[in-house]
Amino acid sequence: MTKLVRNAAGREVVTEINGQKAIPFQGVGAYKPEGIKHAPHISSCSDYPADGNKQVDSIREALLKAGIRDGMTISTHHHFRNGDLVANMVFDAIKKLGVKGIRWFPSASFPCHEHLIQYLEDGTIHHIEGSMNGPLGKYVSEGNMHGMAVLRSHGGRYQAVQDGEVEIDIAVIGAPAADPFGNANGLEGDSACGLLGFALADSQYADKVIVVTDNMVPFPCIPWQIQGNNVDLTVEVEKIGIPERIVSGTTRITKSPDRLLLAELTARFCDYAGIIKEGFSFQSGAGGTSLAVGEFFKSVMKEKGIRARFARGGSNKYLVSMLEEGLVDYILDGQTFDLDGVRSMRDNPRHVWTSPFTSYNYHGKGNFAPLVDVAILGATEVDVNFNANVVTHSDGYLLHGIGGWQNCLFSKTVILPLPLVRDRVPVIIDEVTTLCGPGELIDVIVTERGIAVNPLRKDLIDAVKDSGLPLKSIHELKDEAEKICGKPEKNDTGEKVIAAIKWVDGTVIDIVRKVKVQE
Amino acid sequence: MDKLSVTGNKGQRIRSDCELKLELKSEGGIIINLESKVKAMYGRSIIDLCKKGLEFFEVKNAVLDVHDSGALPFVIMARLEAAVKYLIKTDREFLPAMSDDNTYTSSRDRFRFSRLYLPGNTPSMMLNAGLHSPDGIILDLEDSVSPRKKYEARLLVRNALRQINFYGAERMVRINQGDKGLEDLEYVLPHNVHLVLVPKCESGEYLKELKDKTVEILKKHNFIQDVFFMPIIESALGVEKAYEIASSTDNVVALAIGLEDYTADLGVQRTKEGNESLYARMRLVNAAKAAGVQPIDSVFSDVTDMQALEETARLSKSYGFEGMGCIHPRQIQVIKKAFAPEPDEIEKAQKIVMAFRAAEEKGLGVVSIGSKMIDPPVVDRARRTIYLAEKLNLLPDGWESKVDEQ
Numbered sequence: 001m002t003k004l005v006r007n008a009a010g011r012e013v014v015t016e017i018n019g020q021k022a023i024p025f026q027g028v029g030a031y032k033p034e035g036i037k038h039a040p041h042i043s044s045c046s047d048y049p050a051d052g053n054k055q056v057d058s059i060r061e062a063l064l065k066a067g068i069r070d071g072m073t074i075s076t077h078h079h080f081r082n083g084d085l086v087a088n089m090v091f092d093a094i095k096k097l098g099v100k101g102i103r104w105f106p107s108a109s110f111p112c113h114e115h116l117i118q119y120l121e122d123g124t125i126h127h128i129e130g131s132m133n134g135p136l137g138k139y140v141s142e143g144n145m146h147g148m149a150v151l152r153s154h155g156g157r158y159q160a161v162q163d164g165e166v167e168i169d170i171a172v173i174g175a176p177a178a179d180p181f182g183n184a185n186g187l188e189g190d191s192a193c194g195l196l197g198f199a200l201a202d203s204q205y206a207d208k209v210i211v212v213t214d215n216m217v218p219f220p221c222i223p224w225q226i227q228g229n230n231v232d233l234t235v236e237v238e239k240i241g242i243p244e245r246i247v248s249g250t251t252r253i254t255k256s257p258d259r260l261l262l263a264e265l266t267a268r269f270c271d272y273a274g275i276i277k278e279g280f281s282f283q284s285g286a287g288g289t290s291l292a293v294g295e296f297f298k299s300v301m302k303e304k305g306i307r308a309r310f311a312r313g314g315s316n317k318y319l320v321s322m323l324e325e326g327l328v329d330y331i332l333d334g335q336t337f338d339l340d341g342v343r344s345m346r347d348n349p350r351h352v353w354t355s356p357f358t359s360y361n362y363h364g365k366g367n368f369a370p371l372v373d374v375a376i377l378g379a380t381e382v383d384v385n386f387n388a389n390v391v392t393h394s395d396g397y398l399l400h401g402i403g404g405w406q407n408c409l410f411s412k413t414v415i416l417p418l419p420l421v422r423d424r425v426p427v428i429i430d431e432v433t434t435l436c437g438p439g440e441l442i443d444v445i446v447t448e449r450g451i452a453v454n455p456l457r458k459d460l461i462d463a464v465k466d467s468g469l470p471l472k473s474i475h476e477l478k479d480e481a482e483k484i485c486g487k488p489e490k491n492d493t494g495e496k497v498i499a500a501i502k503w504v505d506g507t508v509i510d511i512v513r514k515v516k517v518q519e
Numbered sequence: 520m521d522k523l524s525v526t527g528n529k530g531q532r533i534r535s536d537c538e539l540k541l542e543l544k545s546e547g548g549i550i551i552n553l554e555s556k557v558k559a560m561y562g563r564s565i566i567d568l569c570k571k572g573l574e575f576f577e578v579k580n581a582v583l584d585v586h587d588s589g590a591l592p593f594v595i596m597a598r599l600e601a602a603v604k605y606l607i608k609t610d611r612e613f614l615p616a617m618s619d620d621n622t623y624t625s626s627r628d629r630f631r632f633s634r635l636y637l638p639g640n641t642p643s644m645m646l647n648a649g650l651h652s653p654d655g656i657i658l659d660l661e662d663s664v665s666p667r668k669k670y671e672a673r674l675l676v677r678n679a680l681r682q683i684n685f686y687g688a689e690r691m692v693r694i695n696q697g698d699k700g701l702e703d704l705e706y707v708l709p710h711n712v713h714l715v716l717v718p719k720c721e722s723g724e725y726l727k728e729l730k731d732k733t734v735e736i737l738k739k740h741n742f743i744q745d746v747f748f749m750p751i752i753e754s755a756l757g758v759e760k761a762y763e764i765a766s767s768t769d770n771v772v773a774l775a776i777g778l779e780d781y782t783a784d785l786g787v788q789r790t791k792e793g794n795e796s797l798y799a800r801m802r803l804v805n806a807a808k809a810a811g812v813q814p815i816d817s818v819f820s821d822v823t824d825m826q827a828l829e830e831t832a833r834l835s836k837s838y839g840f841e842g843m844g845c846i847h848p849r850q851i852q853v854i855k856k857a858f859a860p861e862p863d864e865i866e867k868a869q870k871i872v873m874a875f876r877a878a879e880e881k882g883l884g885v886v887s888i889g890s891k892m893i894d895p896p897v898v899d900r901a902r903r904t905i906y907l908a909e910k911l912n913l914l915p916d917g918w919e920s921k922v923d924e925q
Contacts (some may be wrong), residue, residue: 184607257647257651257847257848258848291749395557421535423588423589423643424560424561425557425560448647485560485561485591488561489561489562489563490561
């Protein structure tokens, strides 16, 4: 087994991942990289068709032309979420070619990728670096994958590619609209998903780039979210995604009274704390509670005549309605969650598609996450030091990706509305199973049984002390959860390290060990 | 006697509950098979709890299969007790501790604006109910529990009364009709029930019977506090006997109307406007007031239409009702707001009450504002409004001095 060292967050972590050296987390903002960014080989126009037509007949042919061979790193993206057909097609082709030992580098994986377990089994795929949940998460958690998984935030993925930590040999970008030259966007076509931001790094830094579409249009495909000048090959296939699993026809706000209560408390907190003010900005997710928080924000803003400068989405029909009603000036969108979001992004110049480069990349000359006044995020667990976990559940299984979560922690105020108790699972515990975000960046935990403000945020504590809100210490909340659920037993894990969790700067903040399978 | 019993619930949509299969054996000791989504955190404690329970009932040889969906210990205990009692005759009760949070008392004239119904055999809805701040929480043993699950519900409700914090809400139980209702009392009353809802009430006689039984049970357990009754009128006959019912025993504190059953009894459709039940509602309000108890309106069944709920609640208040039932927590605040005094109502009442106090200080028999005389009933109504406003935190502490400044 590789050597473990204790990092600055006090967690034991690996110093080597799949044969590559890894740097332990050194503290927020402590690690300063040196050197220059990674760069792909210089290309020459003379090697590309003069008529701009880079189209080949099949994914197989594209992979062959891109020089596929054993041990390569192949990337795909999660713009189509659980409706993605591209990754499965790519690995079906790789399997048929008899290529082995691939490092799969998706921006995220979904339950639809259960199909790929057979390729993990037979050695076609050596290991996955990217978030995983559902069946893949279970497979990896139980220690079945050959290599170690690496989980990164969206910003961390951009950073890893830019810094050369992950050198992508072939990027395969599924595009709802593309031209034969390789220009592509996510706005048009049956598989419209809004934007293609997660593939930006890949298009810039991968050695070979393949665009796959089911909607080939004549040059130029406008807007060119992905620029054909970065693309080697294009392919048209019958279908790249299942529309109803890509975006929902219509997003609905939760009807759960308990979630609505959480959302209401969160909005009341923000109101008292003076966060909802003229020209403010907020991050709004598409989860049940976040959507409802947005609606409560909306009513406060309407009542007080407040206008937000921008909202960071996850866009959806509710956020779009705020844009259209003039309650927010801009939506800076990271991914669209419903058809209203796609329509608005296509038609409204104030609905802007962003990428992990502009919003999240930590090794850049700034990014806009710290400019956001308040981010409302989720978590599976929080500990008494405000450290939070988003990737595993208390039973140790990998169930969620990090997404933009770590990156959003740099917002001015970070609030996690969480049910304190959910079916006997207490959300506040002594120590998180897996550390994903250091407590110093997490400001407020809102639960149905009380609100805990991080003692580091004396300004917030002062601002809300007379609000009448149910303010409690995080220890009080933990005790309350334990009174209801009982004190949790210590989770037994196996020895084997199955995944490494990266911080936004590429250092290792924690590791995940194999779970003990329930007999 | 049967050797195998199954209690509780499992399935895709089941949360915070468990299903237990208990098979008594003649040898082999105790074998417990646990499947649980919280096994990593609570597996050992669930098995220990089950062992303790079986030992408590002196079960020596059995196989117990536990399929747990995140049930809290009090739920597992209720399911286990039911499983055992389906197979073995015993009077022993496997009780969870009475939580210190649950020993508070109620009072006759407290507000009953909103009372939230919770199905008595559905643990997932119980834990957070109090957080939505209803005036009362009803653990229902009647219509929301299927006939097959009545026995299990009694034990679950009993355990919930001991373990779940309702954060100051009045602790209510709706019992079944007739003899079943009398039996229900045995299970729940010793666990600090404040109020019993009596469904489909049609006679004062039955209430007297319930009262006798209540006194007997309370005496047996050395309880001194009273248990209040809220009979529900749900039939034409009940409406005719409303006053008799409201005044039948001294512990009736409120009279409620149940319009689904009432309109069915009349053979008419229940409408949003409610004209078909206007007579019954007015008669009930009058009977309740005559008997000195609170008239309480029916539930509003469309949980998505908050606008219509608000209108209905306002109308209900204007008829003289002093509360409504809730079937969804989101209805609570709408109802509370509708029944609370309006700002201009409060302002007017403040002036009247201040004038009354001034007159009292000066020893004047007549209250007046400017040149206008204020009649005693108007003063009484104003004082009632101020009382409500103070209790509902609609008036700041020391509001009197602020009125003076104006």
